[in-house]
Amino acid sequence: MRIEDLEAQLDDFDFERRKTAFLKLSEAYRRGEISFPPPRPVVNLHFHTFFSFNACGYSPLHIVWRAKKEGLSVAGSVDFDVLDALEEFRFGGFTLGLPVVSGLETRIYLPEFRNEELSSPNEPGIAYYMGNGFVRLPEEGTRAFETLRKLKRIAQERNTKIIARVNAYLRETAIDYEADVLPLTPSHNPTERHIVVAYARRAESVFPNPRDRARFWAEKLGVREEEIWALEKDRALFYDFIRSRLMKFGGVGYVQPDAGDFPRIQEVNEMILSAGAIPSFSWLDGTRSGEADPERLIAFCEANGVETFFLIPDRNWNIPDDEERKIKVQKLHEFVETARKHHFPVFVGTELNRYGQKFVDDFDSPYLAPLADFFLESAWVLWGHAVLEMSSGRGYTSDWAKRTFKSRAAKNQFFARVGKRTEASWEAVRKLGARSTESLLQEFGG
Structure with missing residues (x-):
């Protein structure tokens, strides 16, 4: 079967068929029939898969395959309200040696912002919210499982x-x-x-x-x-x-949300943490009333269990109107610098759930270049979290991390170093998990 035909089969709704195609492609790579570029300093931690909506119809395995072909350093899946991509995405990444993470996106209601807009336009008090770096599914019968349902x-x-x-x-x-x-x-x-x-x-x-x-x-x-x-x-x-x-605000099909339609932040955080993931607050573009003051928003998030932030850079600079671009680029830099000052990692991606969106951000763009190193460092924090959490339950939000690190800055430095130095293989993950705290701190700091 031709490479093109196998790649098309990666999007089959039948898992066994797409897995078979993926393994055949992987074997072709190992035989030298397909070559991949070396990893570049670019990441995309926000790929929607066809388990919610992907504009290209990509399955988790197809995203992993293309990410490897395009030389991404880290790739992340994110789907609305489900974790169906988690195991398939991880299988694909470890098969090809590509660091991968999986997340979930949903919406929450924040009564503290009941009169202000956040990342859900025209819907005061409602914000998009994420869990990143999931390593397992909530156990059936638990409150976390019921929250996910x-x-x-x-x-x-x-x-x-x-x-x-x-x-x-x-x-x-x-x-x-x-x-x-x-x-x-x-x-x-x-x-x-x-x-x-x-x-x-x-x-x-x-x-x-x-x-x-x-x-x-x-x-x-x-x-x-x-x-x-x-x-x-x-x-x-x-x-x-x-x-x-x-369907959007003002349309005949628009459904005005009620506060009771959405869970509170504490409920979603409990589910995220129980599955070994990191709570992440989604930031839109800084022009909404609830996002106008980065210091205030970040202080609120810190007090309510948020550990990281997530944003889509393209929204803030890839804009035809010069004046709008100027304002939003300024807001982007202001927010990211404030998050960095308070030692909050910021994850980025392109979504790929809308036709025409990029597969990966233009990190060389003059609008993003000053922030690119920080975005990459944040991605390594997330991969470092994933490998330690899946190997030994010592991830970024674990009780172990709370006992071990005296500051957020020290924790970030440690997990970023773990991420940079750990390849995507089960052998590497097992070896890492078997090491003592003393050994880990000696090599990775903290």
């Missing part, structure tokens, strides 16, 4: 509300959640983006004539037919436009 249930209940509203509006192209949406994801964890794809496909089926379809969308989306013709040339723009007009 609750996160997925909340998201799916919101999906059905959105579909009911949009169906009533679109009528001719109404979709069925179970028949049209659930099959688009291997683990029945669809997002708004899956719903958009389902509506677009139904419109193509109901209106096979492009002119009829353009007329339909123009009427329903409130624009001229010429604009639909232009948008349809770029699937990314068109899908985003449908989503913004129908």
Whole structure:
């Protein structure tokens, strides 16, 4: 089978089929039929997989494969409300010798910010929140397990509300959640983006004539037919436009969230910590009222168990408007420097859950270059955490770490050194886990 065909098979919804393809590709690499570049000082810790929504349809194994091909130093999976990618992503990374980590993204309600916007625009008090560096799943029957189930249930209940509203509006192209949406994801964890794809496909089926379809969308989306013709040339723009007009704030399908729809930070932190991961607060762009004062936000986060921050750099500099770019670049640097001053690692990535997003950030960009070393150092902290947590339960948020390190700065330095010096192999992880505290501190500091 050709390399291209094997790579395409990496996205098969059947795990055994994609695993078989991955192992064949790995063998081709070991035989020298495929070559990889040496690792570059670039990372992406925020890859959505097809277990939530990936714009390229990539499975966890496909992301690992491409990350190795592109020379990433560390790769991280992140999915909405599920940890379905964790074991597959780790298997792929260790097979190819690529440091990998896995995370989860959800939303929480913060009553302290009930009148201020954070990372969820137009929804005061609601923030995106993450756990990074998971090494295991919550045990069934535990409160953490129930919290994880609750996160997925909340998201799916919101999906059905959105579909009911949009169906009533679109009528001719109404979709069925179970028949049209659930099959688009291997683990029945669809997002708004899956719903958009389902509506677009139904419109193509109901209106096979492009002119009829353009007329339909123009009427329903409130624009001229010429604009639909232009948008349809770029699937990314068109899908985003449908989503913004129908499902986001102000759209017919928008569901105004209620505070009771989301868990509190303490509940989610308990789940994250029980699975050996690190609580991470998502920062948007600094222009929202709740993000206006970095010192205040970081102090709040520190007091509420947040250990790290996560952001998407492209939002702050890859912007066509010069004035907007200037403001957001300034906000980005201000926030990152404040986090660095307080010794909080900052993780970065591109998401890859929207058409047109990059596979990896442009760390050489003049807007990111001054921050690139810190982003890379933070990634090594996360990998260092993962290998020590999975090997011996001595990760970044462990009781061992609390006893061992007198300061956040010392802890960061230690875990970054562990990350830089530990390869992605089970043998290396086992050897690391067998070492004494004295031996680890002697080599890695602290």
